[in-house]
Amino acid sequence: MALQEKYKELVDAATAAGVNDLNVREQDGVLYIDGATSGAVKQQLWDTYERLDPNYASGDLVMNINSVAGVPEGAKLKVTTNSSNLNIRKGPSTNDDIVGKAARHEVVTLVGKENDQWWMIKTDAGEQGYSYTQYLTPVE
Amino acid sequence: MMALVMVTAFMVATMAGCKSTPKDADLKTAVETAIQSSPNLSASGVTVDKGVVTITGQVTDEASKDALAKAAAAVPGVKSVVNNLTVEVAKVEVSADTPLALAVKDATKDFPTVAATVNDGIVTLKGELNKGDLQKLMMAVNALKPKKVDNQLVIK
Numbered sequence: 001m002a003l004q005e006k007y008k009e010l011v012d013a014a015t016a017a018g019v020n021d022l023n024v025r026e027q028d029g030v031l032y033i034d035g036a037t038s039g040a041v042k043q044q045l046w047d048t049y050e051r052l053d054p055n056y057a058s059g060d061l062v063m064n065i066n067s068v069a070g071v072p073e074g075a076k077l078k079v080t081t082n083s084s085n086l087n088i089r090k091g092p093s094t095n096d097d098i099v100g101k102a103a104r105h106e107v108v109t110l111v112g113k114e115n116d117q118w119w120m121i122k123t124d125a126g127e128q129g130y131s132y133t134q135y136l137t138p139v140e
Numbered sequence: 141m142m143a144l145v146m147v148t149a150f151m152v153a154t155m156a157g158c159k160s161t162p163k164d165a166d167l168k169t170a171v172e173t174a175i176q177s178s179p180n181l182s183a184s185g186v187t188v189d190k191g192v193v194t195i196t197g198q199v200t201d202e203a204s205k206d207a208l209a210k211a212a213a214a215v216p217g218v219k220s221v222v223n224n225l226t227v228e229v230a231k232v233e234v235s236a237d238t239p240l241a242l243a244v245k246d247a248t249k250d251f252p253t254v255a256a257t258v259n260d261g262i263v264t265l266k267g268e269l270n271k272g273d274l275q276k277l278m279m280a281v282n283a284l285k286p287k288k289v290d291n292q293l294v295i296k
Contacts, residue, residue, distance in 0.1 A: 025200065027232045030288050046275055055271075056278050059290045064283050082250065082273075094246045116283060117243060132246060134280045 092118035100127030162217035191219035261287030
């Protein structure tokens with residue numbers, strides 16, 4: 001119960017923001033918060049988490065807020081890598097060969113979702129393969 | 141003692157017979173309506189005996205247990221509530237180590253100063269990282285269904 005107190009502001013914010021399928025439960029000293037929402041709300045919740053637990057140092061919360069669940073096939077995605085090009089791979093893992101690259105800030109098209117981490121994308125140049133969703137941001 | 145029980149039973153029976161008192165069957169329906177909209181309740185049951193409501197079922201947390209008892213008590217005509225709800229926390233789904241380790245490797249690939257290990261669902265992060273990259277890394281690792289993220293990174 002103590003963890004629910006510590007992160008009460010976070011859970012309240014998620015509830016107030018109308019996060020879909022919000023699920024909060026505590027097990028073995030870790031609080032789990034799951035749900036789906038927009039990218040903006042996800043950012044807000046993570047900023048709150050960081051404020052309540054500076055540098056995420058306590059290891060007492062696992063927060064999985066999915067902001068890309070509702071992105072449909074055919075959607076346009078912007079490549080948001082830190083600086084480098086985004087690898088496009090033959091299969092959904094970094095063990096798979098690189099079959100192409102997308103430049104930073106290039107806009108690509110979502111072809112299909114393998115899982116929450118790997119999506120099949122296609123570039124305007126026609127290169128198609130799997131890329132890591134962490135570096136893809138839906139163009140809104 | 142026996143006399144007290146009999147007197148109490150008589151009073152309850154008398155009160156239940158009053159015209160203004162809702163019937164147990166009506167109370168049952170009203171209480172069911174009041175509590176069954178809760179998404180945290182499953183396998184619920186409501187019985188009413190002379191205005192005393194007993195609720196059974198499974199809820200996902202203590203807060204829901206209390207809230208549902210209050211909701212039942214707030215139904216007009218309910219004399220008291222026997223709260224027999226049990227808290228049944230669903231097991232948190234945790235990834236198996238092998239796929240988790242692969243996913244963690246993918247997620248940390250762009251952070252070469254970070255060394256990540258996986259053991260029994262717990263992801264341990266060691267090494268150092270710029271503060272500006274920490275949130276992005278944590279978002280990625282938290283999305284992989286770990287049991288816990290043990291962040292031992294030195295933040296620069």
